[in-house]
Amino acid sequence: ETGVTQTPRHLVMGMTNKKSLKCEQHLGHNAMYWYKQSAKKPLELMFVYSLEERVENNSVPSRFSPECPNSSHLFLHLHTLQPEDSALYLCASSQVTGSSGNTIYFGEGSWLTVV
Amino acid sequence: AQSVTQLGSHVSVSEGALVLLRCNYSSSVPPYLFWYVQYPNQGLQLLLKYTSAATLVKGINGFEAEFKKSETSFHLTKPSAHMSDAAEYFCAVSEGSGGYNKLIFGAGTRLAVHP
Numbered sequence: 001e002t003g004v005t006q007t008p009r010h011l012v013m014g015m016t017n018k019k020s021l022k023c024e025q026h027l028g029h030n031a032m033y034w035y036k037q038s039a040k041k042p043l044e045l046m047f048v049y050s051l052e053e054r055v056e057n058n059s060v061p062s063r064f065s066p067e068c069p070n071s072s073h074l075f076l077h078l079h080t081l082q083p084e085d086s087a088l089y090l091c092a093s094s095q096v097t098g099s100s101g102n103t104i105y106f107g108e109g110s111w112l113t114v115v
Numbered sequence: 116a117q118s119v120t121q122l123g124s125h126v127s128v129s130e131g132a133l134v135l136l137r138c139n140y141s142s143s144v145p146p147y148l149f150w151y152v153q154y155p156n157q158g159l160q161l162l163l164k165y166t167s168a169a170t171l172v173k174g175i176n177g178f179e180a181e182f183k184k185s186e187t188s189f190h191l192t193k194p195s196a197h198m199s200d201a202a203e204y205f206c207a208v209s210e211g212s213g214g215y216n217k218l219i220f221g222a223g224t225r226l227a228v229h230p
Contacts, residue, residue: 004158031215043205043220050215090158094216100209101147101166104216106158 003027004107006091012113015081021110023074023091031094032074033104034066038087049074050096081114088112117142117208121221128228134178134193136224138206141187147209148189149218150180154202162204165189176200201228 004025013019025032034046048056049068063085065077074091091107122137140146147166151159163174170182180191189206203225207218 006158042222043218045217045219048215048217055215056217092159096215099166100216101164102216103149103161103164104218106151106160108156108158 002108003105004091004093006089006107006110008110009108010111010113012115013078013081014115015083017081018077018079020078021076021089021091021112023076023107025072025074025091025093025105027093027095027105029093029095029105030071031096032068032071033092033094034074034076035090035092035106036087037090037109043090047076078112081112083114086112086114117146117210117219119206119208119219119221121204121206121224123224124222125225125227128196128226130198130228130230131195134191134196134200134226136191136204136206136226138180138189138191138221139187140189140206140208142208147216148180148182149207149209150174150178150189150191151205151207152176152202153205153223159205162191196226196228198228198230201226 007022031050036044046060047066067075088109090109092104094102094104118141120139149164150162163172165182173179178193203223205223206221210217
C-alpha cells in the first residue's frame with residue numbers, strides 16, 4: 001500500500017450534490033492536511049488536523065467540511081459546490097514532533113469536477 | 116509571513132543538458148525549504164529538503180539544491196536531464212507552528228525535456 005491513499009481518484013458532481021473525499025494514511029503520522037490545487041493558483045492549504053484536532057482553517061467556504069475521526073483518516077465533505085471549486089484535492093500527512101522540518105507526504109489526489 | 120517565488124513557470128532543456136530551476140524565499144527566521152516534484156496525474160513527491168544542516172542538499176533522481184542565505188535562494192539543479200524528469204516542480208517553505216508544518220508553495224515550474 002502507498003503511504004497516503006485517496007479515494008475516489010476522480011469525482012464529477014452536480015452543484016446540488018453531497019459527496020465526500022476520503023484519505024487514509026498508513027505512515028503512523030498524527031497530522032493530516034487538505035490542499036487544493038487549481039490551474040491558476042498555487043497550492044493552497046485548506047485545513048490542518050494535528051492530533052485529531054483542527055488547528056488550521058484557511059478561510060475555506062463552509063461548503064467544504066472536514067472530518068478527522070482518528071489520526072489515520074481524513075474526510076472532506078462537499079455540498080452545494082460551485083464550478084470554480086473544480087480542482088485537484090490533495091491529502092497529506094506528517095509527524096508532529098515540534099520541528100517544522102518534518103516531511104509532508106502527499107497522496108495522489110482526487111480530481112473533482114463540478115458541473 | 117513567509118513566501119516563495121519560483122522564477123520561470125516553464126523551463127525547457129535538451130536531454131543531457133543542465134537543469135536549473137530557481138527558487139527564492141522570504142522568511143524572517145531560518146527557514147526549512149523543500150522541493151517537490153509532481154508527475155502528470157500524480158500527487159507530490161519529495162525531492163529534497165533543507166533543515167539547516169549542510170547547505171548543499173542531495174536528493175533523489177540526481178537532483179541537488181544549494182541553500183544560499185545571502186541570496187535567499189534555494190535553486191534546484193541536475194547536471195544532466197533525462198526525459199523522465201519532465202514534470203512540475205514546486206519549491207516550498209515551512210511555516211511551522213505547534214510542531215505541524217504549513218508548507219507555503221511557489222507557483223511551480225513546469226520542466227520540459229526534449230530529445
